[in-house]
Amino acid sequence: MKRACWLHLLFLLCALPSAVVMCTGTAYADDAAALKDRLHAAEQASTLSGDTMLPYYLKMTVQLFDKKGAPGEQGTVEVYWAGVGREKRVYAFPSYSAIEVRANGKLFRTPDVGYPPALAQLLVEQVLDPMPTTIEIDQSQPQIKTIKFGNVPLECIMLAQPIQGIKTAPMGLFPTYCFDPGKDILRVGFNYGTQFVTRNSMATFQQRSMAESIAVSEGTVPAAKGQVVTTRQRTISDADMATDGLREIGYDAPVKISSGVTQGLALSQPAPTYPEDAKEGHIQGVVVLHAIIGRDGHILSLRVVSGAVPSLAVAAIAAVRQWNYRPYLLNGVPVEVETTINVNFTFN
Numbered sequence: 001m002k003r004a005c006w007l008h009l010l011f012l013l014c015a016l017p018s019a020v021v022m023c024t025g026t027a028y029a030d031d032a033a034a035l036k037d038r039l040h041a042a043e044q045a046s047t048l049s050g051d052t053m054l055p056y057y058l059k060m061t062v063q064l065f066d067k068k069g070a071p072g073e074q075g076t077v078e079v080y081w082a083g084v085g086r087e088k089r090v091y092a093f094p095s096y097s098a099i100e101v102r103a104n105g106k107l108f109r110t111p112d113v114g115y116p117p118a119l120a121q122l123l124v125e126q127v128l129d130p131m132p133t134t135i136e137i138d139q140s141q142p143q144i145k146t147i148k149f150g151n152v153p154l155e156c157i158m159l160a161q162p163i164q165g166i167k168t169a170p171m172g173l174f175p176t177y178c179f180d181p182g183k184d185i186l187r188v189g190f191n192y193g194t195q196f197v198t199r200n201s202m203a204t205f206q207q208r209s210m211a212e213s214i215a216v217s218e219g220t221v222p223a224a225k226g227q228v229v230t231t232r233q234r235t236i237s238d239a240d241m242a243t244d245g246l247r248e249i250g251y252d253a254p255v256k257i258s259s260g261v262t263q264g265l266a267l268s269q270p271a272p273t274y275p276e277d278a279k280e281g282h283i284q285g286v287v288v289l290h291a292i293i294g295r296d297g298h299i300l301s302l303r304v305v306s307g308a309v310p311s312l313a314v315a316a317i318a319a320v321r322q323w324n325y326r327p328y329l330l331n332g333v334p335v336e337v338e339t340t341i342n343v344n345f346t347f348n
Contacts, residue, residue, distance in 0.1 A: 035142035035157055039177070042184040043131040046209045048081065053206055055082050059230040060127065062093075062120050069221040077116075077124050077226075082236035089124065091116045101243050108246035114333055118296035119216060123226035126197055126214050130186050132159060132175065145171045147178070154178040154187060161303050165310035173317055174302075185209045194219040194322060195298065205231050254292055254338040255330055262339040265325040267297065272319035272343060275311035283309055284347040287316035291341050295334040297325040305340065316343035 044050065048058075058079040064072040075093030082088075089100045096117060098110040115121075132140075140159035147156050156178040160169045178188040186209075190196045201213035210231070216224040278284070287307040292300040299321050307313035320341055327334035 032142055035144055036137055036140075038184060039131065039137045039142065039157060039159075040134065042177070042179065042186055043134065043137070045184045046130050046186055048128045048205065048208055048210065049084065049087075050208075051084050053081065053083075053208075054233050055236045056206070056231065056233045057081075057236075058127070058228065060123065060226050060228045062117075062123055063225050064117065064119055065222045065224060067218075067221070069223075075117075075120065077120055079124065079128070080236050080240050081128075082241055086236075086241065088236075088241055089116075091120065093117065093120070099246060101241055101246060103241055103243070107249045108243040109249050110245075111247040115295055118294065118298075119224035120226075122197070122216060123214055123224060126199070126216075127211055127226070127228060130189065130197075130199070130211065131177065140174075143168060143171065146181070147171075153181055155181050156188075163304050163310055163313050164307075166314065170314065170318075173314065173321075186211075191300070195223070203228075203231075206233065254336040255328065256338045257328060259340045259342055261328075262291075262293070262325070262337070262341060265297070265328060266323065267326055268322075268324040270319055270322050272315045272345070274345060274347075275315050277311050278309060278345065279347065282347050283312070284345050285309075285312060287313050287343045287345070289316060289320055289341045289343065291320070291339055293325055293328070293337045293339065295327055295336055297327050299323060300336070302341075312343075312345050315345075319343065 047053075048056075058081070060077050062075050062077060064074070066072050073094050075091065075096075077092075078090040080088040080090075085102060085105065087102045091098050091100075096113065098113045098116060100110075100116070101108045136159060141162055142157050143160050144155060144157045146153050156171065156176050158169070158171055158174050158176040160174050163169060172190075175191045176189065177186055179185060180187060185202060186199060188196070188198050196217045196219075198215045198217075199211035199213075200215060201211065203210050203212045210228070212228045214226045215222065285307070288305040290303040290305050294300045302317055302320060304313045304317070307316065320343060323341075328337045329335070
């Protein structure tokens with residue numbers, strides 16, 4: 001078995017949904033500024049959307065899986081990158097075909113087709129921009145832990161958010177990015193919930209580190225995989241970026257909805273584990289979380305607004321990151337939403 005494959009398997013086995021601390025390893029109380037510098041370096045080393053990139057064409061094949069991990073439909077995504085903020089994508093799937101063009105701060109798309117498959121979009125982003133944004137890095141309190149998978153150690157940096165009373169959050173609670181020791185090449189990443197992304201085969205394109213083969217799993221169940229089949233530097237002409245026949249959509253900001261509306265969209269809400277210290281102290285209360293929920297109903301980000309005690313806040317995040325929702329529709333189209341989620345802890 002190839003190293004990347006068994007590394008992926010070990011990672012998934014160590015990161016089951018119920019686990020917050022994924023595997024035993026060595027934790028470091030490292031300098032936050034140094035960790036941010038390392039994340040910024042990894043961002044610069046892997047982005048294919050930076051202002052020093054020359055125009056290029058990229059094509060990848062995509063295999064989607066159903067909820068049980070059985071192979072579903074296959075398709076392709078082509079990317080014509082003409083510079084920062086100027087990009088064309090062509091999606092070709094049996095159930096979805098569309099052209100998207102981003103130019104002059106606007107988004108244009110084939111009319112009446114809705115959004116591309118969320119996992120296909122994720123795979124493309126994992127090739128073009130796999131790291132968090134500069135703002136997300138700068139606003140975090142990063143923590144590092146060396147996690148040993150068999151005989152293979154990875155250095156995992158978590159973008160922790162402040163929780164009052166908690167100096168070091170459990171590793172894996174917030175978005176986490178794992179690297180080979182001492183290097184800035186991203187190998188494994190996971191966000192809120194149980195979605196894991198493994199970059200199995202790496203290449204260099206225009207002096208950037210690029211994933212050629214990517215696997216996405218929901219827990220231990222395969223969800224999607226992508227394979228880059230073509231990358232080449234080329235001139236992107238005005239004809240390539242033409243918007244004739246496309247509809248202007250605009251860049252969508254998250255739509256704010258109430259916690260009550262959010263609750264009505266809930267599909268799966270695993271109950272939080274009541275912390276032992278709160279049980280022993282007969283402590284109860286409500287943890288309020290600020291959340292961004294994606295177009296596919298998955299949690300994209302979480303932040304503690306208020307909470308009874310630190311352990312309840314940690315338990316709330318650990319549970320809510322696994323929750324799923326029906327997509328929120330605006331004029332019949334799924335959109336990202338910004339909302340609050342209330343997690344009640346009642347001692348019986």
